[in-house]
Amino acid sequence: MRIDVVSIFPSYFDGLTLSLLGKARATGLLDLQIHDLRNWAGDRHRTVDDTPYGGGAGMVMKPEPWALALDDLASSGPEAVDRPTIIFPSPAGELFRQKTARDFAAREHIIIGCGRYEGIDERVFEYAASLGEVRLVSLGDYVLNGGEVAAMAMIEAVGRLIPGVVGNPESLVEESHEDGLLEYPSYTKPAAWRDRSVPDVLLSGNHGAIAKWRGEQQLERTRQRRPDLLSD
Ligand code: 6GU
Secondary structure, three states: OEEEEEEHHHHHHHHHHOOOHHHHHHOOOOEEEEEEEEHOOOOOOOOOOOOOOOHHHHHHEEEHHHHHHHHHOOOOOOOOOOOEEEEEEEEEEOOOOHHHHHHOOOOOOOEEEEEOOOEEOOHHHHHOOOOEEEEEEEEEOOOOOOOOHHHHHHHHHHHHHOOOOOOOHHHHHHOOOOOOOOOOOOOOOOOHHHHHHOOOOHOOOOOOHHHHHHHHHHHHHHHHOOOOHHHH
């Protein structure tokens, strides 16, 4: 899978050389390339923003550098991928969920455009739709300063679903959100620690009873912490 990221802060993404995703990149499972939007700016100062028409606070990202970046990257993907998926992290987008991650993990070529300032000129989204499938995607109902942190979260969530990235694929199915519920609690040794003991059932060796208990814990936690998940 190929992922191209466009940002004015490429070094945000340095952390993606670490751990499982770093290994996936080194072994070629994930071709992740980070690009500086200013490479496509047209002037000596490498300007990428300007004042908003109609007035208002802050600056808006200019359309021209974005269009040139998208032109170059859309035609640079893996062989035979004519239309990439073009993701713009945005607090005004659809919610990014585990099922969105599964959807994106099945794509061959993803381009992620990270906006800053007060946003990107609206015509960029229209133009991008002529090159691929455009998705505006939000991490949740709060505001970040730009798309970079959201893009990193999405890359990690998507990258770990690429076959082979997570060593034991069984660990992918027993996680929060894979089955629409929160994860059951986990314990390790010692069995008694600071006056707290591990639930007896986990020491019983009775696999049926353990599975039943874990299922009950998942439901109870979901009811308490995320009742919204039970009604979706
Ligand atoms: Cl994707 N972008 C920004 N700037 N803020 C956010 C977000 C994305 N998701 C939640 N807040």
